[in-house]
Amino acid sequence: MLFIGLSACSDQWEEHNGAAQDLNNNLVQLIRSDADLSTFADLLEESGLDKQLASGSYTVWAPTNAALEGLPATITGDQASLKLFVGNHIGYQENLSYQAADAPVRVKMINGKVSVLEENSITSVDESASFESADRLAKNGVLYKVDAYMLPKKNIWEIVKEESDNPVSQLILSMSVTDELTMETYNYFQYDVADLSNEDSTYTFIMLDEAAYGSFQTEMEPYFKDTLPDEMSIPLSLGLTKDLVFTTAYYDNVPDTILSVDSVKVAFNADNVVRQINASNGVVYVMNDFDYKLSDKIPEIKIEGEYYDAISGSSGPVNVRARSWASNKRDLLVYNHSTPSYHVTYDVPQAHSTKYQIYWVANNDDYWPRNNWQSIAIDSVSNLPYGNKMVEFNNLEEVFIGEHEVQNYGQLKLILKAESTSNNDWNTLVLDYLKLVPVFE
Amino acid sequence: MKLKNIYKICTAALALQMGFAGSLMAQEVEEVKVQPNSQAAYLSEELTGKVVSKRTGAPLEGIGISYKDISATFSNSEGEFKLTVPSYSTTITVSFGDNVVKEIPVKGRNSLEIVLSDFELAEAGKVSVQLPYDERLSHQVTGAVSTVDLTDAWKGKANSPETAFQGEAAGVNMIRRSGTLGIGANTFIRGLGSLNADTKPLVVVDGMIYDMNEYEGSVINGFTSNPLSFIDVKDIDKVTFMKDGGSIYGTKGANGVILITTSRARDLTTKIDFYTYGGVNIQPKNLPVMQADEFKPYFSEMLRSSGLTTNEVLSHRYLNEVPDTLGYYNYHNNTNWQDQVMRTSYDQNYFVKVSGGDNIASYALSIGHLKSRSVIEGEGFSRSNVRFNADFQVTEKFTAGTNMAFSYAVTDLYQYGSEVNSISPLYLGLAKSPFLAPNIFSEEGIVSPNLSDSDSLGISNPRSIIENMQAQNRRFRFFGSFNAKYQFNDHFSLQSLFGLTVDQNRESFFVPDLGVEEENGTNTIIKNKIGGQVQRLFSTYSDTRFDYTNTFGYAHNFDLGLGFRFNKNTLEEDRGYSFNSGTDDFITLGAGVVSLNEAYGNNGEWIWMSYYADASYNYLNKYFVDFNVAVDGSSRFGSEAEEGISLFNHKFGVFPSISGAWLISSEDFMANNPLDLLKLRLSYSQTGNDGIGNYNQYQLYNGSNVMAVQGLVRANIANDQIQWETNSKVNAGIDIATANSTLGFSIDVYQNNISNMITYQPLNTVVGLDYYLANGGEMSNKGVDLGVYAKVLDREVKLDLGLQIGTYTNEVKKLPYDQRITPVAGGEVITTTGESAAMFYGYETDGVYSTSEAAASDGLRTPTENGTLIPFQAGDMKFVDQNNDNIIDEDDKTIIGNPNPDFYGGFTAHASYKRFTFDAAFSFSYGNDVYNYVRQQMEGMSGYENQFLSVRNRWRAEGQDTDMPRLAYGDPAGNSRFSDRWVEDGSYLRLKTINISYDIPVNGSIVKNVNVYAAGQNLLTITNYLGYDPEFSYTSSVFGQGVDVGLTPQFASVLLGLKIGL
Secondary structure (H helix, E strand, O other): OOHHHOOOOOOOHHHHHHHHHHHOOOHHHHHHOOOHHHEEEHHHHHHHHHHHHHHEEEEEEEEHHHHHHHOOHHHHHHHHHHEEEEEHOOEEEOOOHHHOOOEEEEEEEOOOOEEEEEOOEEEEEEEEEEEEEEEEEEEEEEEEEEEEOOOOOOHHHHHHHHOOOOOHHHHHOOEEOOOOOOEEEEEEEHHHHEEEEEEOOOOEEEEEOOHHHHHHHHHHHHHOOOOOOOOHHHHHHHHHHHHHHHHOOOOOOOOOEEEOOOOOOOOOOHHHHEEEEOOOEEEEEOOOOOOEEEHHHHOOEEEEOOOOOOOOOOOOOEEEEEEOOHHHHHHEOOOOOOOOEEEEEEOOOOOOEEEEEEEEEEEEEOOOOOEEEEEEEEEEOOOOOOOOEEOOOOOOEEEEEEEEEEOOOOOOEEEEOOOOOOOOOOOOEEEEEEEEEEEOO | OHHHHHHHEOOOOHHHOOOOOOOOOEEEEEOOOOOOHOOOHHOOOEEEEEEEOOOOEOOOOEEEEEEEEEEEEEOOOOOOEEEEEEEEEEEEEEEEOOOEEEEEOOOOEEEEEEEEHHHHHHHHOOOOEEEEEEEEOOOOOOOOOOOOOOOOOHHOOHHHHHHHOOOOOOEEEEEOOOOOOOOOEEEOOOOOOOOHHHHHHHEEEEEEOOOOOOOOOOOOOOOOOOOOHOOOHHHHEEEEEEEEOOHHHHOOOOOEEEEEOOOOOOOOOOOOEEEEEEEEEEEEOOEEEHHHHHHHHHHHHHHHHHOHHHHHHHHHHHHHOOOOOHHHOOOOOOOHHHHHOOOOOEEEEEEEEEEOOHHHHEEEEEEEEEEEEEEEOOEEEEEEEEEEEEEOOOOOOOOEEEEEEEEEEEEOOOOOOOOHHHOOOOHHHHOOOOOOEEEEEEOOOOOOEEEOOOOOOOOOOOHHHHHHOOOEEEEEEEEEEEEEEEEEOOOOEEEEEEEEEEEEEEEEEEEOOOOOOOOOOOEEEOOOOOEEEEEEEEEEEEEEEEEEEEEEEEEEEEEEEEEEEEEEOOOOOOOOEEEEOOOOOOHHHHHHHHHEEEEEEEEEEEEEEEEEEEEEEEOOOOOOEEEEEEEEEOOOOOOOOOOOOOEOEEEEEEEEEEEEEHHHHHHHHOOOOOOOEEEEEEEEEEEEEEEOOOOOOOOOEEEEEOOOEEEEEOOOOOOOOOOOOOEEEEEEEEEEOOHHEEEEEEEEEEEEEEEEEEEEOEEEEEEEEEEEEEEEEEEEEEEEEEEEEEEEOOOEEEEEEEEEEEEEEEEEEEEOOOOEEEEEEEEEEEEEOOOOOOOEEEEOOOEEEEOOOHHHOOOEEOOOOOOOOOOOOOOEEEOOOOOOEEEEOOOEEEEEEEEOOOOOEEEEEEEEEEEEEEEEEEEOOOOEEEEEEHHHHHHHHOOOOEEEEHHHHHHOOOOOOOOEEEOOOOOOOOOOOOOOOEEEEEOOEEEEEEEEEEEEEEOOOOOOOOOOEEEEEEEEEEOOOOOOOOEEEEEEEEOOOOOOOOOOOOOOOEEEEEEEEE
């Protein structure tokens, strides 16, 4: 009686939940059940990834036994590289071929690499495999059967480390600093320019040979003068490396001009390519020449008036005004301060060691008091090479102030100084922006 | 009863009543005093005969043979008797002990052989039917009434007597509300009685109306406090369902009447019966939800569907695959949450009944205690009840009696239903992510005793609900009456009953902060929540009645009753909520933040009064006519009501009924016909429904809290024309039984027309109110009820079977508006003329688009929440575009299901062999559609809740052929909208009760009898329903039947019990 009661109700659920046999199997079971995938199944087990594959959501592009016949022993012999290899055929989450019908889908693989799924193929960098069967659903993912295996590639960072003879590689690997507080050493190229080990991004990276690097460094050094004669300064090392990185992976058909991560135009001439190395997250070109647009490399500097670094007196009279005509829709107005020589300081840490022409836009838009004269001092408030200038009414033009040669990289302070009078009729300061234009001779 | 005055027999009938067919023992006959009777003058003919057993053919001695209370005799040791009767056309009565076995029409014969089967002897006394002011032999009843055989009901669970009644009366659809202890059933007699007024039948206990109102209801979601749970089924002697002819109860009889008679002293010897049982409640089979290994990939796909990139998904903390990191062990479990909230539990019941007395006073006293638990951990029901029924023979003409019952019950609960998913342990047990755990783990993977808080997916911790949530109902009821009767002479009597109901219903609940997802209140984030309610009812009832009875000649029997009833009720309800008490340790209403407190209350009284008359006449016990009329007034009726008559400046409704029966089998020309019974019945009655709300004729104002300023707002538009709903009932029936009632059936055909139905009349927007209540609708219920019984085996093994089956068709005839759409738990029901009330109204589906081409070629679009139209994609549901405009919207809804059953009822089997008895009772419902809200939640695939295992069939790949759509965060295409996907066939067949008992032989000197039994409840349910259980009814309203909002399911129980008689 009890037995009948307990065993009674389950039929309706069995019918309702009844699924195709595949859906009751996880991916490992599904791969195992296909005799044509037995090699891959063995590799999966050897690599230890079968445990991970049993729970979670994955897509497997399993090469058939025939496809895996030629697999080099270097892979099967080494646990780490086997795991990397098997992982190059397993993507996170479900990726179905129809999802790639309109546009290729980038698939994150469990070895960290990224492959590209197209409607009829899967591509790992430069190796592709076609589907013998696709979109077979398992309990926890999707199984494809593919006709070729794809070896995992190294990423650019690993290649940089490998190419340790190359001067660019040496420079980049030397770009490390130690945080004085945490005593943590890190490579500031990875932080400030690009993390070339990031598998999710794609890069083109140019490495220069000895000669090309030498001439590039010689060209750059005058603009990055510093007071440390023996060491390469951080700005110089960044200046030398930042325009070697491009955020698109140009495996082939590189345009003749490409834009670096810092938006510097760089000429690319295929004839200058010494060697091409395909990486998992991009491509490395070793080149014997490097040409770039100098005006991009040493750019103009624009300093918004409202972004001042210091003021000489109380902040009460300092006003950042919303003005539709102003650059960045703001300007700075300091008035009624009753302080002779009130001044506002702007640091220019990115100034190269070269000659700049200085311009300002300062507009008297009918504020009151109605007149003012102001001047630009360099580095020190008493260094006034250009004298006072009247601020004109409704003048939105850039006004040339004078020229200044910066001695060392980053050592420039521009000081906007009011008249040396406490008469508020005359000591007003106003500034929309300052502009520094490098002079190339 | 009258026979009792004539003779009194010490009998072993008890053994027979237990269902044994021992050989008939010699009866010791006391000295018989025959009162001289003036009517004895009629006795002119002598009838001779012999009484024999059907099984053995042996003569039966000591069987009482009588003609009314005029002449009587017993069969002698040869089984022979002689009886003087006024005519050979009359009917004689055969009795066994005090109990009537049957009536036998003489049909012109002067000598009779009376063949009695063991069954007939065993069921002696059960042939009489309790009627409102009368007890009659069943073949004399003119209306459609059903009685329930409660012989074995004492073996069942004591929580609530509805289980014993369910399926035992044709035409009475009792749907148990849920598995919550003592919650009872919603009862619909012969279809749907009303749309907006009360649908519950009137319950009369020992001649006094038993208050069954819910008033403002419970503050505990999913719970209904059930007054019938105060009555232990062991206290119930008789139950009668009056399915038509409720007009004797005037405006209270429209939905039928349930008459309950509690047990009184049967004889004067002192009897002590002790009952006890222990029970095991079996945890229901878990619903198949995904386990952690399957939910995890589902979850990561859902994260991606919500717009996260693969890397964001992989860095989600629940998908962290690195052991020994923070949280790893909290997120890597495989918890069976259903086992965390449900478990097997135990019940106990003790019950003592003492009865006895002398010829001046007799009494029956019972005391019971029940401690019952449900399968949800922490839910319990404990009840103490005492009942004292006494009868006094003060003088020869003056008798009096009392019925008094006091019960106190405490129910420990949780909250359930679609509105409280965040705290419903059952819902959370299904939806909570299986990779989470109830308790917090350390970084090293050591489990702590501290409960986890609600998770970052917004789902509460079910264990926290089980351990820290409180919800309790504490209710007592005193229900007592005193009655007195003065018998002037044989013909005239005056009797009066006065009774009191004192009921106090207290509720409180507390929802903790820890482990429970916060809720957005109107002015605040609700962290914890406290609620409480007190309902106090004080009700008086009186019924005074004058009776006249006479027999003219020996042929014309006439009864007349005139009476007056009065019922006054005073009710106070106070309800409060408060929020955000300082910590989860402060759980009383005063502890919340004062500015968030909410308080409601009402305090009022209402009165019902009724003049009534009932007359019955029969000629030669062959032709029966009954006439009833009630003239009812109520404080609920408007002074300008259109119908009825005016009395004392108030409107009174007049409710007449007439019913007749022709007992063809008693006609002389049927003398050679083997049929025991052939009867035709016909009745017409008008009844009223006063369950229309207490104060609709008055202008009411509600308190309102707007930005912490209290004020009053108009709550309704007074309707001084409001009146009762009228329910006119026509019934035709036929009762047939073969010789010795071996096979019998009874068929009734009925039509009930409901007019003046209360409807919500829509108002113009400018009024500021949505509706006002007025009498404006019409509805009908037509149907057939069938009852069949068969005594299959009548030997050493005895077996009898019964079947009760009913069917009805409900149709709304008239409404003051085109249609009314009522939301129910995310679905909708529609009420419109020409259809049954409250049909499921939603979208029709036609599978899932398996390919993008299929979706594109259909070209259907659907509006999103912001109104833009989006096309359906591969993997979306294919909805049927009813109006062919290529847009799936409101206009494409259609009727997708009917919650009314095609057939419903039950069947029973009763067998006995020597000292063993066996009973089984099944209940069934066939063809009713149900809306599976729980499955909609569990297959909706729109969020992070765990889902049923069936979602593994969801559409994932182009070309995949399946009926389960794709997962989509937020369900933009509305795949889970209310559609026929969620409407299921709710048919079921259930082994409601089964028991087997054994009478241990005892010597009888001190202990009279000892009975041990094993019983089961709900042990087997055959259904295709995809849920815990197909039987549920969360509201007594017709809007909301057949909606599974996720209440506690019915569960199976096994009892072992013992009864000792001293």
